[in-house]
Amino acid sequence: MQTIQLGKTDLIVSRICFGCWQLSPKFWGEVPLGPWREAIKKALDVGVNFIDTADAYGDGYAESSLGDFLAKEGLRDRFVIATKFYWNFEREKRYPDTSHDYIIRECEASLKRLKTDRIDLYQIHAWDPLIRPDEVAAAFGQLKKQGKVRWFGVSNWNADQIRMGLEHFDIECLQPRYSLLTREIEERELPLCLGKRIGVIAFSSLYRGLLTGKYPRDHKFTDTRADLPLFQGKAFQRMMDAMDDLKPFAEKHGLTLPQLAIRWILTHPALSCAIVGIKTAEHIETIAPAGDAILPSTDWWDIADIIETAEEEAKKAD
Ligand SMILES: NC(=O)c1ccc[n+]([C@@H]2O[C@H](COP(=O)([O-])OP(=O)(O)OC[C@H]3O[C@@H](n4cnc5c(N)ncnc54)[C@H](OP(=O)(O)O)[C@@H]3O)[C@@H](O)[C@H]2O)c1
Incomplete structure (x- = not known):
């Protein structure tokens, strides 16, 4: 598994x-x-040392589950841990909160749940229209001085928002949505990050599993995917056809389809890492080979064309 320096930080992930x-x-x-x-545990066996979570995942459940297990197994120092704040879930209806006091309070809460004394990468989960950048900067400065956070990043911010943030505090990493089916950031955000040496760690790069091509044609999704158009009816069938069309590319490079989808994003020079949503040891073990080498640019463009055409047709299908 290849490792990479995350932006200008000292994190090797x-x-x-x-x-x-x-x-x-x-x-x-x-x-x-x-x-x-x-x-x-399997992650360590296959060379994965980087974990992404958020306070909002299960309202603390994901952080607590991770913290409890790492503490019990004595594994905290084997991983670089990234987490996020933004959703204030202290009252029943959650709302965005990037105020100074909330950042300080929520960072303490995350440290407690994660059972650690430091967060390696602390990210603002999304753009808050009420953001007060000088307040964020003051909170970040305090957390860094106290050694509670090593580096800061943002998620789901566009290029203008990143430029605004950079005038007030250091942004070492962007966490955007990026996959064969979601390429909007190629225009502005990826060039900005490449130019400023901001690390990029992409999410939903398997398009929540669709780009694995692994589902039977009559599969019915019952979780968060049940409402997404490309997971339904004729659109889903068209996308599965496209995945069949990608099989020769996967075979040519000795990859599976999920590995091909991940290697495709990692071929972009601005990309540091692909964050893959994991439930089982098999998931992490079988996706790990995608973290080696990159694709030739001819294949990169051909693969992109196949998915672009399929998506256009899928959207018209139903
Ligand atoms: N910053 C943000 O706003 C944001 C938003 C979303 C996600 N994220 C982060 O990014 C991570 C990944 O994004 P995501 O969960 O949306 O989607 P994803 O990684 O595109 O898809 C995850 C799904 O892919 C399938 N999968 C994973 N590994 C596989 C393998 N080796 N072989 C076959 N199938 C595999 C599983 O589907 P099945 O369940 O069907 O097996 C899994 O549930 C999240 O866990 C989270 O840390 C961040």
Whole structure:
């Protein structure tokens, strides 16, 4: 498994990052913890040293599950841990909160749940229209000085928002959505990050599993995917046809389809890592080979064309 320096930080991370959103029952149903814990152990065997979570995943459940297991197994120092704040879930209806006091309070809460004395990468989960950048900067400065956070990042911010943030505090990493089916950031955000040496760790790069091509044609999704158009009816059939069309590319490079989808994003020069949503040891073990080498550019463009055409047709299909 290749490793990479994350932006300008001193963090050396595997190009595959273990994503923990799957421990959010509201979105993914009840994911059994036994196999999930096995997956954490397996991650180390296959060279994955980077974990992404968030306070909001299961309202603290994902962070607590991770913290308890790492503490019990004495594994905290083997991983680089990234987490996020933004959703204030202290009252029943959650809302975005990037105020100074909330950041300080929520960081303490995350440290407690994660059973650690430091967060390696602390990310603002999304853009808050009420953000007060000088307040964020003051909170970040305090947390860094106290050694509670090593580096800061943002998620789901566009290029203008990143530029605004950079005038007030250091942003070492962007966590955007990026996959063969979601390429909007190629225009502005990826060039900005490449130019400023901001690390990029992409999420939903398997398009929540669709780009694995692994589902039977009559599969019915019952979790967060049940409402997404490409997971339904004729659109789903068209996308599965496209996955069949990608098989020769996967075979040519000795890869599976999920590995091909991940290697495709990691071929972009701005990309540091792919965060993959993991439930089982098999998931992490079989995706790990995607973190080695990159694709030739001819294949990169041909693969992109196949998915672009399929998506256009899928959208018109139903
Ligand atoms: N910052 C943000 O706003 C944000 C938003 C979303 C996600 N994230 C982060 O990014 C991570 C990944 O994103 P995601 O969960 O949306 O989607 P994803 O990684 O595109 O898809 C996850 C799904 O892919 C399938 N999968 C994973 N590994 C596989 C393998 N080796 N072989 C076959 N199938 C495999 C599993 O599907 P099945 O369940 O069907 O087996 C899994 O549930 C999250 O866990 C989270 O850490 C961040």
